[in-house]
Amino acid sequence: MAGLIMAESAIFTIFVVAYLFYLGKSITGPTPREVLETPILYTICLLSSSLTIHFAAKSLERDYTRLFLGLWLLTIALGGLFLYGTAQEWHRLIYERGLTISTNLFGTTYYSLVGLHAFHVTAGLIMLLVVATFGFTGRMGVNQSGRVAVLSMYWHFVDAVWVVVFTVVYVLGR
């Protein structure tokens, strides 16, 4: 997993570099300053899901399966909320502001960077859901805690990437 994270970081680095490189290079509008709103609430959701998954993994190690399942579902809910936030933002941008991936350079880089991250959140959520199904059928125990730890490592990585994306897109980029 550490190897995968290293490789994924390189992919994200390239997209972030492309985003930064093209900041302010768009020939036509809209610009980030005009259309972007900082998604603070959803960011808090995603970041706190890192905490819940951490404690979920810890409780599985101690064999508190019920606590684990509760925290795990909370993580999924928070991640889902974040995705909903992204979807809402995109809907607003596309239908109200008329910004699509082919509008200008900002659109191209914004949708690919945020989209790449959202794709990773989605992939993570699918894996989390698979674990949750196993949890409901009562198959999650201490012996699975190693696997859950690996999965939670991935989730932390997705969160950490969001910190970078957030900084680049919503703080520096405006």
Added chain:
Amino acid sequence: MSSNAITIPGARIEAKPWVDELHQWLTTVDHKRLGILYILSSLLFLAVGGVEALIIRIQLMHSRNNFVSPEVFNRMFTMHGTTMIFFVAMPVLFGFANYLVPLMIGARDMAFPRLNAFSFWLSFLGGLLLYFSFLGGSGLYGAGSAPDVGWWSYAPLGARAFSPGHSSDYWTLALLVSGFGSIGTAINIIATILCLRCPGMKINRMPLLVWMNLVMAGMVLLAITPLSAAQIMLLIDRYLGGHFFDTQAGGSAVLWMHFFWIFGHPEVYVLIIPCFAFMSEIIPVFSRKPIFGYPVMVAATVCIGFVSMSVWAHHMFTIGMNSYANSFFTLTTMVVGIPTGIKIFNWIGTMWGGRIQFKTPMLFSIGFLFQFLIAGLTGIMMAASPFDWQLSLSYFVVAHFHYVIVGGILFALFAAFYYWYPKMTGRMLSERLGKWHFWLFLIGFHLTFDVMHIPGVLGMPRRIYTYEPGRGWDTLNFIISIGAFIQALAILVFVANLIISYFKGARAGNDPWDAWTLEWSISSPPPVYNFATVSTVASRRPLWDLKHPEDPDSRYE
């Protein structure tokens, strides 16, 4: 696992129906079989890429030749480059890594056998996807066409307006898919080396081959991924109307170059480091001496791994970067020469005073040493940016990197084939055919690529499909093409050797070369489970300790 039953080495195994056999090969997760599949698939693509090279050389044999049309010529050099790098060199090196790394560290298999199989099929099917473009490149209605925008696919050539149809899409998808395969294999190699070493195999006792494959895998993770990212961007440009590399909307063609070469240059080291690894195993065995300067060798490899990540823009001196960037990349490129030089001295130091046996693997290794040195020297010449301004995009560059890839990588690979073929099949390759192969290939290689430097200096640009008579290029190009055919002949001898020796070669036994690493301690070919008992290692040369209990290496470490 295809078969869990433990077969006793040496026992006769009943012949299975060929459908069963085929099914087992297709569904295998065994690292040895996957390694062989990797190697076989790359040999297949080597033949295809070789034919493309011959078509290029026939076309350039004399001025104003009409053997193929300009369009076909463009397809040929694009496909030749892409095939040779992505579907020959990488898979064959991954194949050897797959086969040898677990055996050398005394492991049962790779860390993730299923991921291993998945990665192989990704990269193999990626290759088929690339070649499907010949049929499907223009859709079903038109004649097929392969990608023809060069293996860099520089923007804006790769954009939809300049590369209509689907040929570039096949190129993009093939590289994306095989790139994911490479990432999977790299993760697998790293996890295997870090987690599955046998007792006593401390990290500073690993064979150098294992060390170098570790560095190679780390580089794959950091080098292939930028290419994947860039390919995703290109797909967004081509299908979703993005503007990453669309200069009319403010995008940048230069950014594509940067992304491509951030992949492209480390890639050269991804390919050459496993070849260093072969050298570091083969030269000591045939010099009958342990490797000279093991720790320095490791340090130099790691050093190359780091420095080579920051040299990419030396491919771009002519695009008009500022002088700071030019000086920086000139400097870093020259710095890479230092650890590489250390390695060459270490190999010579290993041979120095040794009792050298001139078997075929050693011949190829010595060829590698000389040719890689020359390739490095022309590399240093072109690292000087003013010199590069003069010769960039000329045949001098083509000669330089073929010197690296054919004179370096391919020679090292041939050495590896002759060295490990007995382990993989249980039969020795014929020495007589091997010597023919070596000398023919050596002569053909030097005829082609030594001479190729000269038209470059005389100003012949690369990627031209023909040229005017009377520029003094005709005779030189004719000689180059003759050399190419001699190389092709040598490859035929090699393939004949592989096939004939498989059926009629002398039995190899466990340890035909009297070598020192763990893979030679078990039968050839190794049983499915590799090691019947878990070996314990006390030094860098475990088999030496076993054979010479009176004077083991472990006493000196």
